[in-house]
Structure formats: structure tokens, C-alpha cells
Amino acid sequence: RLAGRGGRAGTQRARAFARSSGAGESGLSRLVELHFVNICADAALTVSLAGTIFAIPTDEARAQVAQFLLLTMAPFALLAPFIGPLLDRFRHGRRWAIGTTLALRAFLCWVLAGAVATDSPWLFPAALGCLVASKAYGVTRSAAIPRLLPTGFTLVRANSRIALAGVAGMAVGGGLAGALARIGPEWSLRLAFVIYVLGTVLAVMLPARVDSSVGEVDIEDARPPPRPVSRDLVPFDEPGGRVAGVAAGLRARVLALPVSVRAALVSAMGGRLLTGFLTLFMAFLMRENPIPGHSGTLVLALVVGAAGAGNALGTVVGNAARRLPPDRIVAVALLVIVGAALATSLAYSLVTLLVLGLCAGLCSQVIKLSTDAIIQRDVAENVRTSVFAWSETVLQIAWVVGGGLGIALPLVPEVGFGVISGLLVVVLLLSVQVRRARA
Numbered sequence: 001r002l003a004g005r006g007g008r009a010g011t012q013r014a015r016a017f018a019r020s021s022g023a024g025e026s027g028l029s030r031l032v033e034l035h036f037v038n039i040c041a042d043a044a045l046t047v048s049l050a051g052t053i054f055a056i057p058t059d060e061a062r063a064q065v066a067q068f069l070l071l072t073m074a075p076f077a078l079l080a081p082f083i084g085p086l087l088d089r090f091r092h093g094r095r096w097a098i099g100t101t102l103a104l105r106a107f108l109c110w111v112l113a114g115a116v117a118t119d120s121p122w123l124f125p126a127a128l129g130c131l132v133a134s135k136a137y138g139v140t141r142s143a144a145i146p147r148l149l150p151t152g153f154t155l156v157r158a159n160s161r162i163a164l165a166g167v168a169g170m171a172v173g174g175g176l177a178g179a180l181a182r183i184g185p186e187w188s189l190r191l192a193f194v195i196y197v198l199g200t201v202l203a204v205m206l207p208a209r210v211d212s213s214v215g216e217v218d219i220e221d222a223r224p225p226p227r228p229v230s231r232d233l234v235p236f237d238e239p240g241g242r243v244a245g246v247a248a249g250l251r252a253r254v255l256a257l258p259v260s261v262r263a264a265l266v267s268a269m270g271g272r273l274l275t276g277f278l279t280l281f282m283a284f285l286m287r288e289n290p291i292p293g294h295s296g297t298l299v300l301a302l303v304v305g306a307a308g309a310g311n312a313l314g315t316v317v318g319n320a321a322r323r324l325p326p327d328r329i330v331a332v333a334l335l336v337i338v339g340a341a342l343a344t345s346l347a348y349s350l351v352t353l354l355v356l357g358l359c360a361g362l363c364s365q366v367i368k369l370s371t372d373a374i375i376q377r378d379v380a381e382n383v384r385t386s387v388f389a390w391s392e393t394v395l396q397i398a399w400v401v402g403g404g405l406g407i408a409l410p411l412v413p414e415v416g417f418g419v420i421s422g423l424l425v426v427v428l429l430l431s432v433q434v435r436r437a438r439a
Contacts, residue, residue: 014168018161022153023150026153027148027209028145028149030148030205031141031162034141035141037199038137038169039166039167039170040172041102043169043170043177044195045130047174048112048116048177048181048188048189049185094144095211098137101136101137101140103196105130106193108130109130109193109196110190113187117184143386145159145388148207154322156322156372159368167311167315176188257387259437261371261375262434264330267333267367268367268391269398270428270431271333271367273420273424274337274341274360274364276401278402280407281420282303282353282406284406286299288411289412289413291349302350303356304357305357312361314366321366326373326374327374330371333366337359338425340356343356344421372388375388
């Protein structure tokens with residue numbers, strides 16, 4: 001009884017926090033609650049599959065993961081830039097799109113529950129399908145955030161609140177699934193199914209403002225506002241009008257972005273590249289070549305825990321440092337993860353791995369929040385939603401590329417971390433070059 005009262009009191013305080021500062025009236029709190037449910041289900045799914053997928057022999061598992069990552073994520077990466085404009089053509093497009101990503105994962109979790117119990121070959125396709133749907137959720141949800149901001153509420157503050165809800169959801173979902181997984185992984189997968197169904201209902205019930213694009217235009221179609229809000233707000237008109245061809249259209253969109261936003265996005269892509277790489281490379285490395293004297297499973301759990309703690313700490317740091325210039329925060333955070341990756345490649349050990357995991361989680365979150373602040377500061381209001389959604393698409397694709405590298409590279413720590421360190425150095429040099437274009 002006492003535990004139940006404590007749980008109800010905690011829930012009431014969490015909902016009061018989500019609805020504070022006008023978030024309840026604007027509808028942002030409902031998106032925060034939806035994200036809590038989404039991450040809760042994702043955590044349950046992850047716990048359920050932790051002991052099933054990676055029980056398969058390493059070479060076979062890597063081949064299957066690589067195959068299905070290519071078959072599922074490659075189309076997503078190619079089509080993602082067009083998802084936003086396509087959805088804007090339909091009424092209620094975004095609410096139903098968010099709901100579809102949750103409903104699809106609910107269906108796949110039910111399939112997985114049967115596949116785990118019967119050792120079905122559908123295990124990998126369903127698991128990778130959940131990954132695709134999770135990435136699609138991130139893209140579709142991103143466009144809803146600016147449309148639900150209360151008056152005076154910044155993107156950084158909104159994303160920080162959503163990130164904190166995600167941390168709580170991870171703890172709750174992981175705990176519940178861990179308890180049910182003792183009976184059998186199929187039961188924790190059925191729990192994930194139920195949570196995803198609840199999330200689907202919450203997504204469809206989001207405020208109608210999520211679907212409203214009144215007054216919004218795409219970045220490359222915009223015209224310079226009469227009074228720029230920043231010296232970084234560059235002209236958006238492209239010579240020759242709308243550029244023909246997909247590649248030219250994407251190039252036009254990138255060049256239409258303010259230089260500060262381009263530089264921040266390059267840095268944020270470096271952070272996502274690293275997190276995607278760590279996720280898959282470490283999962284297989286710890287099975288094939290664990291650190292001598294340490295359990296591979298334990299090391300993997302410690303690195304994942306360090307990354308999760310870093311992500312939560314990044315939310316706190318991003319809020320505390322919001323009065324500092326976000327451009328500097330992005331630059332410093334990128335330098336930190338480059339340094340941590342180089343240290344791991346040159347002195348591979350448990351300590352450097354934990355530091356890398358912590359830095360990857362912390363700096364990726366700080367860079368993301370600072371990039372949101374730069375978008376809010378330097379992008380005109382009528383194109384801000386489009387830019388924000390498109391930036392999230394780019395970051396999801398960067399994660400996919402990093403994950404692909406984690407599968408493709410040989411399971412040799414010095415080689416894997418050496419390659420990712422080299423790529424991060426390239427990202428650092430590219431961000432410097434983009435910043436110099438402003439001078």
C-alpha cells in the first residue's frame with residue numbers, strides 16, 4: 001500500500017512537471033508523456049532481445065544484422081528527406097505518422113514474442129524493423145515540438161524536458177521488462193506490445209496543432225525576412241528558382257541554411273556517428289574480443305550505463321549552460337568526443353571505454369540541445385519547423401552510417417576505434433571549414 005501511494009505521488013509530480021510553464025495548455029506535455037511511453041516500450045524491447053539476438057554465433061549475427069540494416073535502413077536513409085514534405089500535404093499526417101511508427105513496433109513485438117519462443121527466422125527482420133520504426137518516430141516527432149511550444153518556451157527547454165522523460169521511461173520500462181524476462185523474453189516482449197499500443201493511442205490524440213503547417217514554408221523556398229534576427233540569417237533565395245533533381249534539391253536546402261546551423265549540424269552528425277558505431281561495434285566486440293580479465297557482458301553493460309548516464313547528464317549540463325554561446329558549446333563538445341575516441345584507439349582499456357561511453361552520451365546530448373538553440377536563434381520562424389525536422393532526419397541517417405561501420409569493420413579494437421577517430425577528426429575539420437565560411 002505504501003509503495004502504491006509513493007508511486008501515485010511520483011506520477012502526479014511528474015505530470016505536474018510536464019504540464020508546468022504553460023506546457024499543459026499548449027499540448028507539449030502530451031508529447032512529453034508520449035515520449036515517456038515510447039522510451040518505456042523501447043527499453044522493454046531492448047531488455048527482451050538482449051539475451052536472444054546476441055546468443056547467435058558472432059559471424060552469423062553480424063552478417064544478418066548487416067543484411068537487414070542494409071535492406072531496411074538504406075531505404076529509410078534515401079526516403080527520409082522527403083517524409084516531412086509528403087506528410088505536410090495531408091491533414092492529420094503527422095499525428096498518424098507518429099502513431100504508425102508505434103503501431104508498427106507493437107505488431108513487430110507480437111511477432112517477436114512468437115519468434116523468440118519458436119526460434120523463428122523472422123527474429124532478425126522483426127528486430128531490425130523495430131529499429132527502423134524507432135528512427136522514423138524520431139523524425140516524425142521532431143516536427144511536432146516547435147508547433148507545441150508555449151509562449152516564451154525555447155526548443156532547448158522543450159527537448160530537455162522530453163529527454164528527461166526519456167530517461168525516466170528507460171528506467172521504468174527496463175525495470176518492468178527485466179522482471180518479466182525472468183519468466184521468459186516472450187513475456188517482456190508482450191509487455192512492450194501493450195505499451196506501444198498505448199503509445200499509438202496517445203499519438204493519435206495529440207493536439208491538432210501538430211498537423212497545422214499554416215505560415216510555414218520549406219527552407220529553400222523561403223525569402224529573406226525584412227528584419228533578420230541574426231547576422232547568421234543568410235538569404236534563402238537560390239539562383240534559378242527551384243533546383244531540378246534530388247541531389248540539387250538537397251544541396252539547395254543545405255546551402256539555404258545559416259552557416260551557424262550548418263556548422264552545428266556537422267558537429268551533431270559526428271556525435272550521432274559515434275553513438276551508432278558504439279552501439280553495434282561494442283555489442284559484437286565484447287563477444288569476440290572481450291577485455292582480458294573482464295566479462296564481455298559486464299563491460300558492455302558498463303559502457304551502455306556510462307552512455308545513458310552521460311545522456312542524462314548532458315540534459316542537465318545543456319540546461320545549466322544555456323546562457324553560454326551555443327556555438328562554443330558545440331565546438332568544445334565535439335573536441336571532447338574526438339579526444340575521447342583518439343584516447344580509446346591509442347590506449348584501449350576498460351577506463352578509456354567507459355570515458356568514451358560517458359563522453360559520447362553527454363556530448364551528443366549537449367550538441368543536440370545547442371544545435372536546437374542555434375536553430376531557434378538563427379532561423380526565421382516560418383521555416384524553423386521544417387529545419388528542425390530536417391535536421392533530425394540528417395542526424396538519424398548519421399546514426400545509421402555509424403552503425404553500419406560498426407558492423408563492417410573488423411572486430412579489432414585498434415582498427416575500429418582508429419577508423420571512427422579518423423572520421424571524427426574529418427568531421428571536426430569540416431565543421432571548422434564551415435565556420436570559416438562565415439568570416
